[in-house]
Structure formats: structure tokens, C-alpha cells
Amino acid sequence: MSEGKARRDPAGFEAKRREILRAATRAFARKGFTGTRVGDIAKEAGIAYGLIYHYFENKDDILHQLFEQMWGVSLKVIEGIEAQGGSLEDKLRGIAGFFLEAWRLEPDTVEVVMKEVLRSPKFLEADNLDAFRGLFTALEGIFEGHRDELRExxxxxxxxxxxxxxxxxxxxxMVARELLGTDADSIEQSRDALVDTFLRGIARS
Amino acid sequence: MSEGKARRDPAGFEAKRREILRAATRAFARKGFTGTRVGDIAKEAGIAYGLIYHYFENKDDILHQLFEQMWGVSLKVIEGIEAQGGSLEDKLRGIAGFFLEAWRLEPDTVEVVMKEVLRSPKFLEADNLDAFRGLFTALEGIFEGHRDELRExxxxxxxxxxxxxxxxxxxxxMVARELLGTDADSIEQSRDALVDTFLRGIARS
Amino acid sequence: MSEGKARRDPAGFEAKRREILRAATRAFARKGFTGTRVGDIAKEAGIAYGLIYHYFENKDDILHQLFEQMWGVSLKVIEGIEAQGGSLEDKLRGIAGFFLEAWRLEPDTVEVVMKEVLRSPKFLEADNLDAFRGLFTALEGIFEGHRDELRExxxxxxxxxxxxxxxxxxxxxMVARELLGTDADSIEQSRDALVDTFLRGIARS
Amino acid sequence: MSEGKARRDPAGFEAKRREILRAATRAFARKGFTGTRVGDIAKEAGIAYGLIYHYFENKDDILHQLFEQMWGVSLKVIEGIEAQGGSLEDKLRGIAGFFLEAWRLEPDTVEVVMKEVLRSPKFLEADNLDAFRGLFTALEGIFEGHRDELRExxxxxxxxxxxxxxxxxxxxxMVARELLGTDADSIEQSRDALVDTFLRGIARS
DNA sequence: GATGAATGAGCGTTCATTCAT
DNA sequence: CATGAATGAACGCTCATTCAT
Structure with missing residues (x-):
């Protein structure tokens, strides 16, 4: 849909696309993907619902692009963290911190991606797993880069x-807003427990 | 559904209910919960359409009961493991082993519960979380019982x-059948990696 | 259904039939004919729902018999009033009084017949109108019997x-319980207004 | 349905709505409300199934709007008659004549309203009675306006x-097409019998 | 007589998507 | 670019009735 057409105002087009994407995120966060009608997104964005289809293939495509966007950023961050060097501990803390912090900055986006993408039956289909595999691979690469610091x-x-x-x-x-605290302190504790446990284990040496 | 009516043959009723539940599990595993029509379940069970509604409230109820059943067993197993005593390592290995082994014994059931219950947006609603919390609490209790063996x-x-x-x-x-091996050896490796990592960490001491 | 079979205990059969009819009347009054399931009637009567079909053709038949019963009584009363002789005024007051009083004695029955039979689209079908026509005819006969007292x-x-x-x-x-009072006094007033209005209107001045 | 959305062509929308309403009226008159499927209405109107739901909330809403429309007109006519002044006899004859004549002009509409609204069990619910009460009140007002001509x-x-x-x-x-004649003469006779009966009955002798 | 498991036709409603304007 | 009228496939659920036991 977005390829091949000569847009008169590519920047304006892109801006509107993002605006709709943001509106959709809010709507999805509120009522879930299935519970949100295309018309709801349109209303949230203040446009006619037919217009949605000028900017997106279909409803699924909106969710997909939302995921892609967050995912692209995530991968870049992880690559950046790897590129920056430093200790394994720093890297793990950086990665965990990024995701946990993301929730504080864009709770709607994270919530939707968590609930509707990662926790969706569809996610386990090959296509989506590929994206996820990129994350696995990146993290795996980090661990391999520090192989000599790991147990045999x-x-x-x-x-x-x-x-x-x-x-x-x-x-x-955090998304469930019940199991874990979401204040800065709680988040830090969660992050540290995660990193420390993996690095050093929980058993009293 | 089951209140107030005197069943002539409660055992037979229960047997049929389970039979339908098994049929539903197969259908869900094949086409997903949403992709399965109530008629598909009936066909799989070899019964008439409407009979489903003698045994279950509605389609959701079928999934719910499937979950409850697996969950009840899970909780009992964990309580059994705790009751049996032994080292923390034994307990964690037992718990992890149980779930991983369950997939080998009843892949359909585990697959459906994983995909359609745990990975469903609806799961994050309070009601379902309560069930999950029972598991958290049980495991938390185990850790607390071994508090003196844990790092400060x-x-x-x-x-x-x-x-x-x-x-x-x-x-x-394992359910995705791509990310991890599902043979006995792979499962054992996964289980050990999980338990060892948590217990001892991955850092070369 | 009720003809041709040799019942072992015709009296007992009839008693049970009436019992079910009463239960159905209560159920219909509470939830309406359409809103009442056959199972509801059974529960109200304390029997299994399949048994209903030993006593009635089908659900419609129950309503029909309820109507017939009330209707038969009504016709007899009117005929009785006519046979008894007396002034036209007495007769009209008697007829009106009978129906209005019936509501006090058996509100459920009257309510159901009014709502579900007389006020039902099906009522306007030829079959049911025939019954009603009997009432018209009887009343018409009464007026004719007093033709010389009527205006030309x-x-x-x-x-x-x-x-x-x-x-x-x-x-x-009265059934609507809002438009008219249902105490003895109000009923009497309604009856008198009806009879007086018609009488003085049609009476040869 | 009609809130919040800016219709490009409100007049066209309204025209189509009325068109569907007319089609529904024909269908209801032919097969009754319950016997008419939404698809039948669509076919009668020559449109697609789902389009009905752009113009009406649901099937019930169609009937309700039909009723409202006829009711609104009726009330206006009565108010007009009252405003016009004249004798009580003229007013009663006008009101009775309007309703009886309506059947000649729009038999389908009157038939449906009579059968499916006024003679429906649901009609006796508070909401609908309120509409009816408006009619009662208006007529009551007329009688009160002529109180000095009435018997004590x-x-x-x-x-x-x-x-x-x-x-x-x-x-x-008339709707039943059996009990009463529907030609102009019969209608006039019915109207006059009604008005005369009531008038001479309640008029101060 | 009595029970309740079994049947299955039937229908209203939703909503993503298209497309004429 | 923008609109919203138009389309129609898809599906869960109800419930009167039957019938084997």
C-alpha cells in the first residue's frame, strides 16, 4: 500500500500515519485489539474510518506496524548497548532497564505490544517469531561475546x-498492574533481581 | 448448569463432559480457539451441535474448564513436591520437570492452555490472574522455606x-516447535539450564 | 394427545394436568409466554420437562388450554346471566363485574390471557377469533333480547x-397495574362507568 | 446511531431510512414482526443485509420507530382537533374518524401498529405505556374542557x-378483516355508533 | 408414568473492507 | 485526500421437541 505511489507530500503522509498509529495505540490499550473497531480508531484520530485504509492495509496491519516500530527501536537499542561495550552485567542491566523503562515512557505502546502481540496466539506463528528471533539472536550474541566469563x-x-x-x-x-509495582524503585528492584539472579544465581555460594 | 437438576447418571454425565473436553482440546490445538467453531467441536466429539450446551455454559466455558483442570493438577503437583521435602534444587527441578514433561504427555492440552489462555489478552484480567497467583504463591512459599540457603x-x-x-x-x-527441541534430551537440558541458572547463576564464580 | 388412550387413572391424570396448567400460568404471568421456557414450567411444577409432553401437545397447547378454560367459564357465566333474566342493566353489570372480578380472584390467569392471548398478534387469526366471536354473539343476543329498550x-x-x-x-x-386502580372500589367505579355510559347512551331516552 | 457522525447528505439519509421503514412495514404486515427476518426486510427494500443496521439499531428499533412515527402524527392530529375548537361531538367524531380513516390510507402501517405494538405483550411495559398515556391525557383534556356538558x-x-x-x-x-366491514360506509357507521353511544351516554340529559 | 440426554433448525447481529462520489 | 454508504460472510446461542431407558 505504501510503496509505489507517488505521494504529493510524503512527510505529511507519514505524519498522519503516525498520528493514526498513536490513536490506534490508545484505542487498543483501552479496549484491546479485538474490542476496538476500525471506526473507534477513526474517531480517536478524528477522521473518517474509510481514510484508515489509505494509510494501512487493514486492521491487522496497524497492529503489525505498531509492533514493528517498537521492535525496530528495541533492536537498535540492544545493538547500541552491545556496540558500546562494557561488562556483561552492564549490558544486561541496560537491556532490562530499557524495556522496563519503556513501559514508564509509553505504557500504552508497551501494553498493546505485550497483550496483543506477544501474548496473542497468532504470535506463535512463524512470521512473528522471526522478529522475536532477532532479539534472541542479538542477546545470544552478547552472551557469546562474554563466553569466557560464563560457566562452562x-x-x-x-x-x-x-x-x-x-x-x-x-x-x-507491570502491564497487569497488579503483580508488580510500577514506581521507579520497584522497577529498579525488578531489573536488579533479574540481572543479579541470572549473573550470580540465588544460592548462597 | 449443574445446579438444581438431579442427574440420573452423574458419572456418565461427567464422562461425557470429559469426552467433549478432550474433543475440544484437539480442535483448539488444531485451529486455535477462535478458529474453532462450536460445530467443529461437536463434529470432533461426534455429537449434535446443541448438546455442547448441556455440558458447558458456552464456548468460553470450555476453554475455562480446560484451564481449570490443568491448573488444578498443576497446583496439586507443586504442593506434593513441597510436601515431599528435599533440597531446593530437587523441588525446582521437580516443578520445571513436571511442566516440561506435561507437554510430552499431553501436548494438545498444554498447547491450548499456553496459546489460548496464558498468551491471551484476556488472561491479564483479574479473574484469571487469581489462578496464576496461586502458583506464584506456592512457589514463593517454597523459596521462603529455604530462605537460609538463599543470598541475602x-x-x-x-x-x-x-x-x-x-x-x-x-x-x-516448545509449543512453537521451532525455538526449542522437544525430545527428551532437549527437555532435560532446558530444565537443567533453568534450574542451574536460577540456583547458581551463570557467572563464573 | 388426550383422546383415545386408556388412562389407568383418569382422575389423577386430570389433576396433574391442572397442576401443570397452574404452574404454567404462574410462569407465564411472571415472564411472559415467549420468555418462559418449557423447562421453567417444569421447574415451577416440580417435574421433569419431558413430562409436560405427556399432558400437552406442545407449549402452544398449554396457553391454548388456559384460554379455553377461562373462555369456557366466561361463556357459561354470560349464558347464565342471560338465562337468569332481569334488566339489561343488570345483565351488563353482571358481565362486566364478572370479568373485572375475575382479575381479583385469579390475576395470573387473567393477566396471561389478556397479555398473551387477546393482545397477541396470533389472536387475530381466524381460529382464535372464532372463540371470541362466541362472546360477541352471546352479548349481541342479549342486546337483541332487549331491542325494544334500545334507541332506534x-x-x-x-x-x-x-x-x-x-x-x-x-x-x-388493571393488568398494567398503572392505568387503573385495582382495589374493590376502583373496580366498582370502572364497572359502573362502563355500564352507565353504554346504557344511558343506547337507552331509548 | 445518528449522534456524532456528520452525515454528508442528511436528507438522503433520512429518505433512505423512511424507504426501509416502508419496506419493513410491508414485510411486517405480510408475515408479522416475529415471522419477518431482517433479511426479508432487506430484500423488500432491495438493499444488503447489513445496511439495515446503518439506519436502525436493531430489528426492534424498526418497529419502535414505526410506532413513534404513527404516534407522533396521531398526537398532533388530536391536538389540532382540540385547538380547532368546536363541539365535543365534532371533536370525538374527528378523533375517531382520523384513526378509522388512517386504516384506509395506510392499512399496512395501522395493521402493524395494532397487531405488533398495541396487541403485543411488550406494549404493557412502562415505557410504551407512557406514549399511550399521552393519548389518554389529551383525550381526558378534551372531556374536561367540556365538563359542563357532561353528566355529573x-x-x-x-x-x-x-x-x-x-x-x-x-x-x-377492521384489521382482522372479519369482524367489521372496511368500506367507507361501514367505517362511517362504526364511527357514528361509537361517538353517539358515548355522547348520549355522557351528555347531560 | 417419568426422566433428561440428544437433536438441529433458525436468526439476529457485528464489522472489516470496498468504492462511488 | 476524504467520506461514509454499502456489502455480506461468519457464528454463537436458544429452545421446543423427541425418544431411549
Missing amino acids: GTQPKLIAILFLGALEILLTG | GTQPKLIAILFLGALEILLTG | GTQPKLIAILFLGALEILLTG | GTQPKLIAILFLGALEILLTG
């Missing part, structure tokens, strides 16, 4: 999966 | 959450 | 219809 | 109810 027998891939699973549940807990 | 500052509740998040992603990875 | 040009048939229409709306108003 | 002890409210009940049964009889 540690499998970077498996650890990357476990780490992201634990991180995901922290976000889930 | 370890928060049992947070660790319980992290552990279950990591465990959940292993199951998710 | 008075058409007994038309007057009978008008009278019953006015009577019906009084019952409707 | 005449209760305008009761007489209004009786009059409308008698009028209603005339319409019912």
Missing part, C-alpha cells in the same frame, strides 16, 4: 531465551 | 515470578 | 363489539 | 380510557 556448559541460546522469558514476565506483571 | 536480599516473590516467566518461555518455545 | 338504529352487533372493547381496556389497564 | 359524576379519565378501548377494538376488528 552454559548455552548462550538457552540462557538468552530464559532471560527474555523472565524479562517478559516482569513486563507482563 | 533475595526476594522470594520476585524470584518466583522470574522463575515462572523463564519456565513459561521454555514451554512457549 | 342501534346495531346490537356493533354495540356488543364496542362494549367488549371498552371492557377489555379496563382489564388491560 | 362523569370521570373524564375513565371515559377517555373507555372511549379509546372501544375505538381500538373497532380498528382491531
Whole structure:
């Protein structure tokens, strides 16, 4: 839809697309993806609902682009963290901190992505998993880059999966607004518990 | 549904209910909850359409009962493991092993519960979280029972959450049939990586 | 259904039939005919719902028999009033009084017949109208029997219809429990207004 | 439905709404409200299934709007008659004539309103009665305006109810197409019998 | 007589998407 | 770019009735 057409005002087009995307995010956060009608998004954005289809393929596409956007940023951040160097601990703390902090900055976006993308049955389909795999791979690469600091027998891939699973549940807990505190202190504690546990374990040495 | 009416054959009723539940599980595993029509379940069970509604409130109720059933078993197993005593390591290995093994024994059930219940937006609603909280609490209790073996500052509740998040992603990875191997060996490796990481951490001491 | 079968205990059969009919009347009065499920009637009667079909053809038949019963009584009363002789005024007051009083004695029955039979679209079908026509005819006969007391040009048939229409709306108003009072005094006033209006209007001055 | 959305062509919208309403009226008159499927209305109107729901909340709403429309006109006519002044006899004859004539002009509409609204159990619910009460009140007002021409002890409210009940049964009889003739002469006779009966009955001798 | 499991036709409603204007 | 009227496939659920036991 967005390729091949000569837009008269590409910048304006893009701006409106983002505006609709933001409106959709608010709507999804409020009523969920399924519970939100295309008309609801239009109303939230203050436009006619037919216009949505000038900017997006279909309703799914909106969610998909929302995910892609957040995902792109996430990957860049992780790559940036890796590029910046530093200790494994710093890197893990940076990654965990980024995701947890993201919730504070854009709770709607994170909530929608968590609930409607990551926690959706559809997510487990090959297409979406590919995106997720990029994150796995990036994290796996980090662990491999610090292989000599790891116990023998540690499998970077498996650890990357476990780490992201634990991180995901922290976000889930925050999104649920019940399981975990969402103030700055609580978030810091969660982050540290995650990183420390993975790095050093919980057993009294 | 089950109140007030005197069933002539309660055992037969219950047997049929389970039979339909099994049929539904197969159908859900194949086409997802949403993708499965009530008629599909009936066909799979070899019964008439409307009979479903003699045994279940509605379509949602079927999924809910499936979840309740698995959940009830899970809680009992964990309580059994706790009651049996032993080291913290044994307990964690037992719990992780139970869930991972469950997938081998009843892949359909686990798949449906993972995909359609735990990974569903609706799951984050208060009602369902309550069930989940029982699991958190049980695990938290286990950690607390071994408090003197834990590092200082370890928060049992947070660790319980992290552990279950990591465990959940292993199951998710298995359900996705792509991220993780599902043979006995792979499962054992996953379980050990999980337990070892949490217990001892990954950093070379 | 009720013909041709040799019942072992005709009296007991009839008693139970009436019992179910009463239960159905209560249920219909509470939730309306359409809103009442066959199972509701069974529950109200304390029997299994399948048993209903031993005593009645189907759900419609229950309502029909309820109507027939009330209607039969009504016709007999009117015939009785006519047979008893007396002035036209006495007869009209007797008829109106009977129907209005019936509501006090068996509000559920009257309510159901009014709401579900007389005020039902189906009522206007030929079959049911026949029954009603009996009432018209009887009343028409009464007016004709007093033809010499009526103004010239008075058409007994038309007057009978008008009278019953006015009577019906009084019952409707009582059933609605809002338009008209339902205490003994109010009922008497309604009856007298009806009879007096018609009488002085049609009486040869 | 009509709030919040800026219609490009409100007049066209309204025209189409009325068109569908007319189609629905024809369908209801033919097969009854319950017997008419939404699809039947669409077919009768020559439009697609779902379009009905752009113009009406649901099936009930169609009937309701039909009723409201006829009711609004009726009330205006009565108020007009009252405003016009004249004798009580003229007014009653005008009111009765209007309703009876309406059947000749729009038999479908009157038939549907009579059968499906006034003679429906739902009609006796408070909401609908309120509309009807407007009619009662208006008529009551007319009688009160001519109080000095009435017999002592005449209760305008009761007489209004009786009059409308008698009028209603005339319409019912015409709708049933069996009880009463529907030619111009018969209609006139019915109207006169009604008015004369009431008038001479309640007029101060 | 009595029970309640079994049947399955039937229908209103939603809503993403298209497209004429 | 923008609008909103038009489309129609899709589906869960109810419930009167039957019938084996």
C-alpha cells in the first residue's frame, strides 16, 4: 500500500500515519485489539474510518506496524548497548532497564505490544517469531561475546531465551498492574533481581 | 448448569463432559480457539451441535474448564513436591520437570492452555490472574522455606515470578516447535539450564 | 394427545394436568409466554420437562388450554346471566363485574390471557377469533333480547363489539397495574362507568 | 446511531431510512414482526443485509420507530382537533374518524401498529405505556374542557380510557378483516355508533 | 408414568473492507 | 485526500421437541 505511489507530500503522509498509529495505540490499550473497531480508531484520530485504509492495509496491519516500530527501536537499542561495550552485567542491566523503562515512557505502546502481540496466539506463528528471533539472536550474541566469563556448559541460546522469558514476565506483571509495582524503585528492584539472579544465581555460594 | 437438576447418571454425565473436553482440546490445538467453531467441536466429539450446551455454559466455558483442570493438577503437583521435602534444587527441578514433561504427555492440552489462555489478552484480567497467583504463591512459599540457603536480599516473590516467566518461555518455545527441541534430551537440558541458572547463576564464580 | 388412550387413572391424570396448567400460568404471568421456557414450567411444577409432553401437545397447547378454560367459564357465566333474566342493566353489570372480578380472584390467569392471548398478534387469526366471536354473539343476543329498550338504529352487533372493547381496556389497564386502580372500589367505579355510559347512551331516552 | 457522525447528505439519509421503514412495514404486515427476518426486510427494500443496521439499531428499533412515527402524527392530529375548537361531538367524531380513516390510507402501517405494538405483550411495559398515556391525557383534556356538558359524576379519565378501548377494538376488528366491514360506509357507521353511544351516554340529559 | 440426554433448525447481529462520489 | 454508504460472510446461542431407558 505504501510503496509505489507517488505521494504529493510524503512527510505529511507519514505524519498522519503516525498520528493514526498513536490513536490506534490508545484505542487498543483501552479496549484491546479485538474490542476496538476500525471506526473507534477513526474517531480517536478524528477522521473518517474509510481514510484508515489509505494509510494501512487493514486492521491487522496497524497492529503489525505498531509492533514493528517498537521492535525496530528495541533492536537498535540492544545493538547500541552491545556496540558500546562494557561488562556483561552492564549490558544486561541496560537491556532490562530499557524495556522496563519503556513501559514508564509509553505504557500504552508497551501494553498493546505485550497483550496483543506477544501474548496473542497468532504470535506463535512463524512470521512473528522471526522478529522475536532477532532479539534472541542479538542477546545470544552478547552472551557469546562474554563466553569466557560464563560457566562452562552454559548455552548462550538457552540462557538468552530464559532471560527474555523472565524479562517478559516482569513486563507482563507491570502491564497487569497488579503483580508488580510500577514506581521507579520497584522497577529498579525488578531489573536488579533479574540481572543479579541470572549473573550470580540465588544460592548462597 | 449443574445446579438444581438431579442427574440420573452423574458419572456418565461427567464422562461425557470429559469426552467433549478432550474433543475440544484437539480442535483448539488444531485451529486455535477462535478458529474453532462450536460445530467443529461437536463434529470432533461426534455429537449434535446443541448438546455442547448441556455440558458447558458456552464456548468460553470450555476453554475455562480446560484451564481449570490443568491448573488444578498443576497446583496439586507443586504442593506434593513441597510436601515431599528435599533440597531446593530437587523441588525446582521437580516443578520445571513436571511442566516440561506435561507437554510430552499431553501436548494438545498444554498447547491450548499456553496459546489460548496464558498468551491471551484476556488472561491479564483479574479473574484469571487469581489462578496464576496461586502458583506464584506456592512457589514463593517454597523459596521462603529455604530462605537460609538463599543470598541475602533475595526476594522470594520476585524470584518466583522470574522463575515462572523463564519456565513459561521454555514451554512457549516448545509449543512453537521451532525455538526449542522437544525430545527428551532437549527437555532435560532446558530444565537443567533453568534450574542451574536460577540456583547458581551463570557467572563464573 | 388426550383422546383415545386408556388412562389407568383418569382422575389423577386430570389433576396433574391442572397442576401443570397452574404452574404454567404462574410462569407465564411472571415472564411472559415467549420468555418462559418449557423447562421453567417444569421447574415451577416440580417435574421433569419431558413430562409436560405427556399432558400437552406442545407449549402452544398449554396457553391454548388456559384460554379455553377461562373462555369456557366466561361463556357459561354470560349464558347464565342471560338465562337468569332481569334488566339489561343488570345483565351488563353482571358481565362486566364478572370479568373485572375475575382479575381479583385469579390475576395470573387473567393477566396471561389478556397479555398473551387477546393482545397477541396470533389472536387475530381466524381460529382464535372464532372463540371470541362466541362472546360477541352471546352479548349481541342479549342486546337483541332487549331491542325494544334500545334507541332506534342501534346495531346490537356493533354495540356488543364496542362494549367488549371498552371492557377489555379496563382489564388491560388493571393488568398494567398503572392505568387503573385495582382495589374493590376502583373496580366498582370502572364497572359502573362502563355500564352507565353504554346504557344511558343506547337507552331509548 | 445518528449522534456524532456528520452525515454528508442528511436528507438522503433520512429518505433512505423512511424507504426501509416502508419496506419493513410491508414485510411486517405480510408475515408479522416475529415471522419477518431482517433479511426479508432487506430484500423488500432491495438493499444488503447489513445496511439495515446503518439506519436502525436493531430489528426492534424498526418497529419502535414505526410506532413513534404513527404516534407522533396521531398526537398532533388530536391536538389540532382540540385547538380547532368546536363541539365535543365534532371533536370525538374527528378523533375517531382520523384513526378509522388512517386504516384506509395506510392499512399496512395501522395493521402493524395494532397487531405488533398495541396487541403485543411488550406494549404493557412502562415505557410504551407512557406514549399511550399521552393519548389518554389529551383525550381526558378534551372531556374536561367540556365538563359542563357532561353528566355529573362523569370521570373524564375513565371515559377517555373507555372511549379509546372501544375505538381500538373497532380498528382491531377492521384489521382482522372479519369482524367489521372496511368500506367507507361501514367505517362511517362504526364511527357514528361509537361517538353517539358515548355522547348520549355522557351528555347531560 | 417419568426422566433428561440428544437433536438441529433458525436468526439476529457485528464489522472489516470496498468504492462511488 | 476524504467520506461514509454499502456489502455480506461468519457464528454463537436458544429452545421446543423427541425418544431411549
